[in-house]
Amino acid sequence: MLIIILSYFLGAVPAGYLINRYFPIINFISSDKSFLPETIRRNVKLHGSKVLSIAADLLKGGITVWIVFRLGTRLSGSSFGFLIFPFVSPGLIHVGALISVVLGHVFSVYICGWGGRGVATALGGFLLLMPEAAIGSIIIFIIAAYLKKSIPFASIVASWALPVLIWYFYRMNVPYQIAAIFLATLSLITHYKYLRPETPASDSGILN
Numbered sequence: 105m106l107i108i109i110l111s112y113f114l115g116a117v118p119a120g121y122l123i124n125r126y127f128p129i130i131n132f133i134s135s136d137k138s139f140l141p142e143t144i145r146r147n148v149k150l151h152g153s154k155v156l157s158i159a160a161d162l163l164k165g166g167i168t169v170w171i172v173f174r175l176g177t178r179l180s181g182s183s184f185g186f187l188i189f190p191f192v193s194p195g196l197i198h199v200g201a202l203i204s205v206v207l208g209h210v211f212s213v214y215i216c217g218w219g220g221r222g223v224a225t226a227l228g229g230f231l232l233l234m235p236e237a238a239i240g241s242i243i244i245f246i247i248a249a250y251l252k253k254s255i256p257f258a259s260i261v262a263s264w265a266l267p268v269l270i271w272y273f274y275r276m277n278v279p280y281q282i283a284a285i286f287l288a289t290l291s292l293i294t295h296y297k298y299l300r301p302e303t304p305a306s307d308s309g310i311l312n
Contacts, residue, residue: 106179107172111201114168115208115225118215120157158224165205165228172201199283202229206287210294221294223259226287230266234280237269256295263291 176197206222206229230238245262249255267284270277 107176107197107200108204110175111168111172111204112208113213114171115164115205116212116214117164117208118212118220119160119164120220121215123156123160124153161209161220161224162228162231164209165202165225165230166232167228168205169198169201169229169232172205173197176201195277195279198229198233199279202226202233202283203286205229206290210290221259221291222287223263223291226263226291230284234270234274234277236273237266240269240273241266259295260288260292263288 173194177194206226209220209225210222211218227238227241230241241262244265245258248261249258252258267281267288270281270284274280
């Protein structure tokens with residue numbers, strides 16, 4: 105299926121890694137040449153790369169879903185509609201693209217199998233499709249991270265809160281709820297090992 109293949113390969117692109125490597129703006133901001141206060145430079149050096157990676161993955165999820173949806177809409181009304189069968193409805197195109205881009209991010213063919221955790225990428229797609237539910241999930245993530253001081257725990261809680269928020273804001277949008285439940289399950293699997301006591305709870309890099 106064109107939708108599945110395209111979404112997977114776009115999602116598999118390690119956007120955060122590429123931006124940090126080829127556009128080292130964080131290194132410049134955290135250097136003495138930036139003329140910023142030492143406290144700011146130290147914080148940028150400590151957290152800047154992770155924040156930039158998360159932002160890149162958010163954009164990757166949203167942009168991929170948008171591109172695939174536009175492409176699927178054009179193809180579905182043409183003689184090339186068979187390329188996206190059976191994802192012919194807008195909802196199924198969104199769901200197929202979103203799940204595929206997250207799977208591509210988690211199991212990236214470009215970096216030999218294991219990529220990120222998929223939370224930021226999935227959130228980027230849902231921010232485009234269902235902004236109210238996605239923003240609510242972000243708020244829950246921030247609260248859980250603050251109370252528990254654990255990014256893995258907060259990621260799991262926010263992921264499982266998303267299907268509930270989708271039901272609350274959008275009611276009978278079953279395909280999106282199924283996608284959210286699937287991605288929440290994937291988040292639980294990818295974050296489970298980080299919940300062990302020997303794993304540092306403050307490892308914010310696992311969000312992407």
